[in-house]
Amino acid sequence: MLTTRFVDGAPNWIDVGTADLDRARAFYGGLFGWRFRSAGPDAGGYGFFRSEDRTVAGGMPITPEQGPPSWTVYFRSSDARATAQAAEQAHGRVLVRPLDVMDQGRMAVLADRAGVPFGLWQPGRTPGVEVAGAPGSLCWVELHTPDVPAAAAFYHRVLGLETSAVHFPGGAYTCVSPAEGGQDAMFGGIVPLADDPAEAADGPYWLPYFDVTDADATVARAEELGGTVRAAAADVPGVGRVARLADPCGARFAVIRPVPPQRP
Incomplete structure (x- = not known):
């Protein structure tokens, strides 16, 4: 099972893109006891689901043009740019090129050969989720x-x-x-x-x-x-x-x- 002792290649972040963020907040709050905290007015609606004051996941509103509501799993990379290049060379695709998230880290969204989206998270100040492998995470x-x-x-x-x-x-x-x-x-x-x-x-x-x-x-x-x-x-x-x-x-x-x- 997962822990927060993250190494390259291991999942270290997860978020849900949803057509109705308020409804998602109510659902996951009622199901797991999560509370949602906005990342701020400049974050495009992105925020953090938290359990006992620890971040367990992220959440954001998406439009139909961005795809159906879904969870995205992010994997730790010490060099998101190199990993994105490796995905292209392996006949995958880069959906969102590596970009800095302030000083928190660097993220990218890729797709594998079958078209399955997945993310990369290159840690900065934020290593990843704060709890994993425990109830509600x-x-x-x-x-x-x-x-x-x-x-x-x-x-x-x-x-x-x-x-x-x-x-x-x-x-x-x-x-x-x-x-x-x-x-x-x-x-x-x-x-x-x-x-x-x-x-x-x-x-x-x-x-x-x-x-x-x-x-x-x-x-x-x-x-x-x-x-x-x-x-x-x-x-x-x-x-x-x-x-x-x-x-x-x-x-x-x-x-x-x-x-x-x-x-x-």
Whole structure:
């Protein structure tokens, strides 16, 4: 699972672009207890979701021309410009070229070979989110893509990510970890988009997982708040109880009640 001991290639920021920021604020506030703080009058509506006075995510209003409401996962880069060039050389695209966010850091938005957007965050004064891997915060990310080997090759070339297989009855799951830290720093996975026709219909994407203490109660609360259940809560042996949701504007995310770590 994720921590805030960020290394290159690991997720270190996340934000949601939404057609209705007030509705998103109410939804995530009711679901996770997050409070929203504006980044100021010059930030274009951007702000920060906070939990117990720690930043867990960002949020901003977007127009239909900017794309559908969605969560964007950002990966740490010590040189956003070089990483963006590597993405272009690997047949990806640069959607937003690297730009400075005051003295807080440098950001960019890229797309992989399948067209899936993802971000880069080169830390300045802000290393990344202030909490991860705890209830109400980001704990895992998962790429749903039409070609797992091609995606693994792309992210290895661009971000240095390593993959490994976890086998289970009937198949295998492709896990992802940064080059530094090895499998102990594992933070996500890559899964075939075709495995779930409901997800395939809406195209490939990065799916963020948020840690919760009760997946079933969170699903019920999401529905009460106007969200949509894309996959009902189910147990994944050795992993936890997982559900896939969408907020009232359509941004997709997942929740998980992780299996407690076993004591040695």
